[in-house]
Amino acid sequence: MYLVTFRLDPGEYNAEFHDLNDAIQAAAEDTEGYLGKRTWHAPEGEELLVVYYRESLDGLETFGADADHEEAKQRWTVWYDAYEITVTEVIESYGSGFGDDADPPA
Template structure:
């Protein structure tokens, strides 16, 4: 499994951002190998973390090539003050479990 952590400092969102964001979400959800996502908001600031779960690196790369996703990446500075993406290969997970909230989501 692969996790993609998208850390962002939001800026100003406009209607075009929301339209593109919805298209990207639909593309991710329609990609074979997409397992879900989780979002966390910093209670003391504006920072947001979104973690996307992917079954394989091939699935992730397929999504990354989506044309709407490519357009959004090229325009990040219109909507975010800063961002960082970290791609992680999961070697092992363990713990007591979270029931219906267990990772990966879904």
Template sequence: MYLVTFRLAPGEYDTEFHELNDAIQAAAEDTEGYLGKQTWHAPDSEEVLVIYYWKSLDALELFGADADHKRAKQRWTEWYDAYEVTVTEVVERYGNGFGDDSSPLV
């Protein structure tokens, strides 16, 4: 499994941003191998972390080829003050106490 961490400092969002963002989320959900996402907002700043869960790199690459996703990546300066993407392979997961529905992991 792979995690894509999208760290962002939000800027100004307009109608076009929201429409494109919704289209990108729909494309992710329609991609075989997409497992879900979780979002965190930093308590002391406007920084946001969005963690996307993917079954494989192939699934992630398929999503990366989506036309709306490519267009949004080209226009990031219109909507974000900063962003960073980190792709991580999960080699182990363990813990206790969050319950079966605590994450979109399969």
């Protein structure tokens, strides 16, 4: 399993952002190997973390080439003050579990 962490400092969102964001989320969900996502907001500021769960790098590469996703990557300065992407391979995961909120999200 792979985790793709999208760390961002949001700027100003407009209707165009929301439309593009919805299209990107739909493309992510439709790409083979998508397992779900989790979102966290920093309690002390605006920073946001979105973690996407994927089965393979192949699906991630396919999603990365999506036309809406490509457009958003080119125009990030319109909506974000800063961003960072981290791709992590999960070697092991263990613990007591979280019931319906267990990772990866269903």
